[in-house]
Amino acid sequence: MLGGGRDRERFTAEFAQKHPSLPIWISVGSRKAPEIFANAAINPTRIHYDDRATDTVTNFTTIIEPFQDNNLDHVYLITSDFHMRRSRAIATVVFGSRGIIVTPVAVPSKREAEKNTRIARDVVRSLLWVFTKRTGASLNPSLSWLPNKRLDRAIEGLSQD
DSSP, rough: OSOOOOOHHHHHHHHHOOOOOEEEEEEEEOOHHHHHHHHHTOGGEEEEEEEOSSSHHHHHHHEEEEEHHOOEEEEEEEHHHHHHHHHHHHHHHHHHTTTEEEEEEEEEESSOOOOOOHHHHHHHHHHHHHHHSOOGGGGOOGTTTTTTTGHHHHHHHHOOO
């Protein structure tokens, strides 16, 4: 599940109830996520939290290694319907580059679908990651609070040589 709100977390908890054998991976959940899953009687050992992502592209690039370490070759991508086209495009590039199949599961919302320009930008960033292991996240001015010298490495969990 891509973080982004309690609606996604509640939906994911219901999805988890219907699929009791699936592990649950949450990329940047809310502080209420553990409570939402506990209220849904989801065993906490099934839930894996990853809070390293700073944007949608890094939602995928930071979690790919744990997926591979756990031999996952198929995932359900849960995110809001307005966000699904962009998320699927990124997943196709990032997860597809590692042989992971993605099945989208959209959470209903009342928001308009994201613009094609955002999708194209993030597909380019995803392709950049496939070839360089960098996403260009350091170019985001809203992340200026992070040390610029090693921003991409910090975000993507790479160690400095």
